[in-house]
Amino acid sequence: MIKSIKDVIGYIGEIYNSRQLLFNLTSKELKLKYRNSVLGFLWSFLNPILMLFVYTFAFKLIMRQATPNFTVFLLCGLLPWNFFAAGVMGSTTSIIGNANLIKKVYFPREIIPLSIIFSNFVNFVITLLILFVAVIVSGLHIGLPLVMLPVVLLLILGFTVGLSLILSSLNVLYRDISHLVEVIFNLWMYLTPVVYPLTLLNNHAVFKRLIMLNPMTLVVECMRSILYTDTFPYYLYILALIIIDFVLIFFGFRLFRKIEVVFAEEI
Template sequence: MSTYIQNFIKFRPLLNELIMRDIKTKYRKSILGVFWTILNPLFMMVVLSVVFSNLFKFDIEYFPVYLLSGQLIFNFYNEATTSAMGAIIDNGPLIKKIYVPKYVFVLSRIFSSSINLLASFTALIFVMLAMRVELHYTVLLVPIPLFFIVFFSLGVGILLAAITVKFRDIMHLYSVFVTALMYLTPVIYPMSILPEWLEKIVLLNPITNILMMFRDVMMNNTVPSVSSILLAAVEVVVVMAAGLYVFYKRQDTFILDI
C-alpha cells in the first residue's frame, strides 16, 4: 500500500497537468470557455422545464430546481464515465513511450469532470436563490451524496477504461446504455407517478439512491437516512473493488491492445 501511495505522490504533478489539459481541450477556441459548465445545465433546465412542466403537469414545487438537481447528478455520471472510458486509448502514445501509472489517466478524467460538477452545483445554488427556495442547514451535508457519485463514477470509469482497450464496441454500446439508464433515474419525473413494479426497478439503480439523497439535503430539509448512506457506501465499495480488480488484471496488456 505504501508503494501505491508513494507512486501517487510522485506522479501527482502529472495528474494536475492532465486535469488542466482535459479542461483546456474541452473548451478550446470557445469564447465563453469554462462558463459553459454553468450555462449548459441552465439552458437545458429552461428547455426541459418548459416542456415537461406544461406537457406532463408534474405536481412538483420548484420544478426547475428539481430538474436541475437531477441533471447535476446524472450528467456528471454520464460525462465522467464516458470520458474515463477512453482515457487509456486516448493516451496510448504516452503510455508506449514512458512508464506512468495508468490509473492516473482515468483519475484525470474523473477529477476534471468533478470541476464541472462543482460549477453545475454553483448554477443550482444561483437558481435556488433566484426562485427564493429556502436553503436549509441540511445543505451542509451535500458533500455526502457528491462524494458517493464521484467515487461510484470512478469505479465505473476504471472498469470501463480497462475493458474498452480490448473491446472497442463498448464505446458505442455504452451510449445506448446511458440513455436507457437516464430513463430509469428520476431526473425528470417524480417517483410518485411510477407504477409499483417500475418503481422497484428504478430503485435498483444505484444512481437513484444518490440522487434522492442529494435532493433530500438540497430541497427537502431532510438528513439522509442511515440505510441510504450504507446502501450507497456498499454500492461504491463493490463497484470500486470490481473496477480496480479488472484494471489491475488487464493493465499489463494495455500496451498490446492500444
C-alpha cells in the same frame, strides 16, 4: 481478501505519489474542453441552463409536470447526472485515446481516466452555483442537512471512478464497450428520476423497486433531500452508496491492473 485490499491501497498510494501528474492532466483536460471557444468556461454554466430550459418546456409546459419549484427539483437530478454521464463516457475511451502516452513512459495508468473524471467533477462543483441560485430565487430553505452535501458529492465521485476503471480497461480488449455505454446511458437516464418524481411510480410497485436498485436514483434522491426538501438523506441510501462505491472501486482497480499488462499490445 486482506491481501487484495492491501494491493488496492497500494495502487491508490501510487496514484497519490503521482498526484502532480494527475493535477497536470486534469488541468489539461479543463483547458482543452473549451479551447478555441468564444465563451470558453462559461459553457460550464450555459450547458445546464440550456438543458434546463429544454426540460422545463417539455415536462412543465407540454407534459404539465405538477412538481412545485420544478427548476430546483430538476437541477438536483440533472447536474449530478450530467457529471456522471460525462465522466464515465469520457473515461471509457481514455486509455485508447492516449495510446502514445502509454507507450512512451510508465506512470499509474489509472491517472488517465481519473483526469477525465476529475475535470468533469470540477465542472460539476462549479455548476452547483446555478443550483444554489435557483434555491435562493425559489425561496427554499437551506439548513443543517447541507453538511451532508460533500458526502454525497464524494459518493457520486466514488461511484463514477469505480465504474470508469472497469469500463476503460475492458474497452481496451473489447472496443464494443464504448458503443454499448452510449446506448445504455440513453436508457439509464430515464431509469433515473432526473425529470420525474419517484412518487410518479407509486402505483407501479415492481417498477419502482427496480428503479431503486439504480445507484444514481439514490444519488438524486439524496441531492433532493438536502437542497429541495431540506431534510437529511435517508441513511440507508448513504450506506448503500458507500457499499456500492467500495465494491466498484475495489474490483475496478483489480480488473484495471489485471488488464493493464496488455495495454501496450492492444492499443
